[in-house]
Amino acid sequence: MPAPNQAALDFLLTRRSRPAKTLAAPGPDRTALEPILTAGLRVPDHGKLEPWRLMVLEGAALARLAQLAADLGEASGKPPEQTAKGVSQFSESPLCVAVVAVPRPTDKVPAWEQELSAGCVCLSLVNAALAAGWGACWLTGWPAYDAAFLTGLGLGPGERIAGFVHIGTETVAPPERPRPDLSATVAWVSE
Numbered sequence: 633m634p635a636p637n638q639a640a641l642d643f644l645l646t647r648r649s650r651p652a653k654t655l656a657a658p659g660p661d662r663t664a665l666e667p668i669l670t671a672g673l674r675v676p677d678h679g680k681l682e683p684w685r686l687m688v689l690e691g692a693a694l695a696r697l698a699q700l701a702a703d704l705g706e707a708s709g710k711p712p713e714q715t716a717k718g719v720s721q722f723s724e725s726p727l728c729v730a731v732v733a734v735p736r737p738t739d740k741v742p743a744w745e746q747e748l749s750a751g752c753v754c755l756s757l758v759n760a761a762l763a764a765g766w767g768a769c770w771l772t773g774w775p776a777y778d779a780a781f782l783t784g785l786g787l788g789p790g791e792r793i794a795g796f797v798h799i800g801t802e803t804v805a806p807p808e809r810p811r812p813d814l815s816a817t818v819a820w821v822s823e
């Protein structure tokens with residue numbers, strides 16, 4: 633029988649994101665963040681293409697992006713509450729890791745699989761931050777799909793946001809949310 637890593641399994645069985653609005657400063661400094669980033673990039677990657685890159689956003693960069701979201705939201709006539717949601721994602725974040733999906737030109741690995749790997753990076757970053765004792769969550773929101781915002785963030789042609797992973801000091805653990813019912817989600821196929 634296999635020897636389980638019970639602590640890791642228990643973590644995976646109980647892990648849950650911390651809502652962005654419950655994350656407070658300080659976020660992790662560089663020394664604390666590097667093992668989280670290292671774990672975050674330790675993901676399945678078909679063809680070893682590394683079809684992603686990370687941007688660690690903090691301080692004035694977050695304020696600049698919040699202002700950009702405010703300007704773009706107003707300019708495009710978004711409902712104020714929608715604009716505010718895009719702004720607060722950055723103005724209230726202690727630290728944000730933008731996970732950028734970077735499609736590598738190859739006919740060996742479909743773009744879909746490369747994007748799946750970028751998604752894995754987002755979850756791994758959240759889990760590594762939680763395991764390191766921080767609060768963390770994976771967001772997107774309208775800024776992740778706004779061409780002018782993405783240009784302002786420095787994304788190039790073909791690059792997409794897989795997620796904005798916010799990391800900070802946990803202030804409150806959220807109540808558990810309903811989790812999938814295995815019997816409704818899993819099919820046991822033995823023939």
Ligand SMILES: Cc1cc2nc3c(=O)[nH]c(=O)nc-3n(C[C@H](O)[C@H](O)[C@H](O)COP(=O)(O)O)c2cc1C
Nearest residue numbers: 647648649650651769770771772773774794795809
């Ligand atoms: C691709 C993706 C994008 C998401 N974007 C948002 C978002 O913009 N706003 C939000 O409140 N939650 C968003 N979520 C959900 C959060 O990550 C949320 O915290 C999560 O569903 C809670 O899950 P957990 O407790 O199982 O980690 C997103 C999730 C994924 C996978």
